[in-house]
Amino acid sequence: MEKWMRPANQTGNRWVTARRVITFPRRPLVMGILNVTPDSFSDGGLYLDPDRAVARAHQIVQEGADLLDIGGESTRPGADPVPAEVELDRIGPVLERLRGTIGIPISVDTYKPEVARVALEQGAEIVNDVSGGQWEPDLWEVIVHYQAGYVLTHSRGKPKIMQELAQYTNVVEEVKEFLAAQLRHLEARGLSRDHVVCDVGFGFGKNSEHNCTLLAHLDQFSDLGRPLLVGLSRKSFLKKIAGTGSLSVCTRAAEVWAAAHGARIWRVHEVADAVCASRLLGAVAGEVPEERKTW
Template sequence: MRYLRPIAMTDAARPKGALPLAGGWCWFDRVEVLRRGAAGEVIAAVDCPDEDLERLCAPRVDFAGLSLDRPRIMGILNVTPDSFSDGGLFLDPQIAQAHARGMTEAADIIDIGGESTRPGAIEATDEEELSRTVPVIAALRAGGLQEVVSIDTRKAAVAEAALRAGADVVNDVSALGFDPDMGPLIAREGAPVVLMHAQGAPATMQDDPRYGDVLLDVYDALAARIAAAEAFGIARSRIAVDPGIGFGKTSAHNLALIRGLSLFHGLGCPILLGASRKRFIGSIGQAAEASDRMPGSIAVALAGVAQGVQMLRVHDAAETRQALRLWAAMNGGEA
């Protein structure tokens, strides 16, 4: 089997015949052909089959009402006692609501989670997640919040209650693989969903993660989860994919995925990149404390945008928005 990774470019000197990448701000005129156990081969994009080019070039459908012709920011709100970066900071509902409203100046989506999925985390009960997330979502909507709200959960009962309270999107780190009721719920409710790749459960996923070829293995796994979602009756137009940086991956795995992010456009879905403050950023950037990893997180976010990633899940929404504005100004785009 062969895989096509478009070589994404943003240079203003765009050659005649260059093709748009996913209808966005990047273009490509070459493709790296990847095969397992073989060196990559670069070919002209025009030499690719029409059906492959259609998938790589077609503009992505609006996600939760947001156009994807420019990068979108998903701001993280963890209402948990034990998240790796900000556990406990926003457990108080009033503080959580204030933080969410503050992020709306920069974020297009507010992603609210009530269960830590950091390495080594223990599963929260449905009741714990429900009590942490649903009142905050309901209060934000009652207070007039207009931005898209995402519920970060693996559990159908939590997702259903959150959607009833005013959430728009379900962000499932298990890609519908944890709770057998999640797929039917999403199909029934018609909600957009983010399918993230993870190898193993949070409690053990970082013990000894291994892949044959991490880029191709994650691509195949996400393709399989998209097929599973479609089998439930979830339209591909309502699906976004996330390669799951840090979820059952070493630093080397994370770097390989980030270098090859443009491959995932071949799935025909918007791509979400969630690398904010992850451990590998601290290791490489020499920032032991997660709260000190904002500069490295922005560097990774911009690397993703340069490959056409449509959504960035971040802790530092305002700082990321500022960086995007500068990046867009230098590259003739919009942020």
């Protein structure tokens, strides 16, 4: 458990966003998910109404999340894309009403430069890009201009066809090579590495075997020199293992494993449960509750 019991210099211990510097504690940070969509795989349609979305955002904060990730387009495998205007219609009113009312950093889950630009103007400070810079070349220009925090994710193909492209010779090495190359390209464009965290992209162009292999070898990604974010919450490969009834338990187990092997951020639906698990890891590592927030 030593990997999460002390900050690891080789994976970086700070994340610079458009508005602050996040210093990582010993426990994993919890990023709460707010999907303002009709078709997300887990909570589609629950928070399309801005009033309900804003209420859920405040609930996520009250439950102890360290970050809030808002998305207006489902990127589940098989999903159809939506125009930027639709995405903005969904998340814009929520961001406007949240601005200045919550203290934790807001991330916007998008790959579209128009959406990222508006969100960053409205108070978001992180862009969570499932495309890893592959789908919209102008997105990185926006990230660099605002010097935003950035989640660099590995994926293969857009959601409609990504599972058809789940073919690898060595999934760990190929994902790591992609992330390393994109980190170099980002630096060349003007975004220093301390603005970036990496995500291996569980479920994005990967089958169950690929996902389990990545989870088993997550510690190998410490070579990238950046913190890792994992999005394991309610993923289908965990459902195949646990079934629907025990999916939450399986998710927590996978997240704790990930933390023990280098993950510094959990992206989750069930915020309260994840916060309890994270606080337990922090307590075992010797952190006291007052140290939970580090910015």
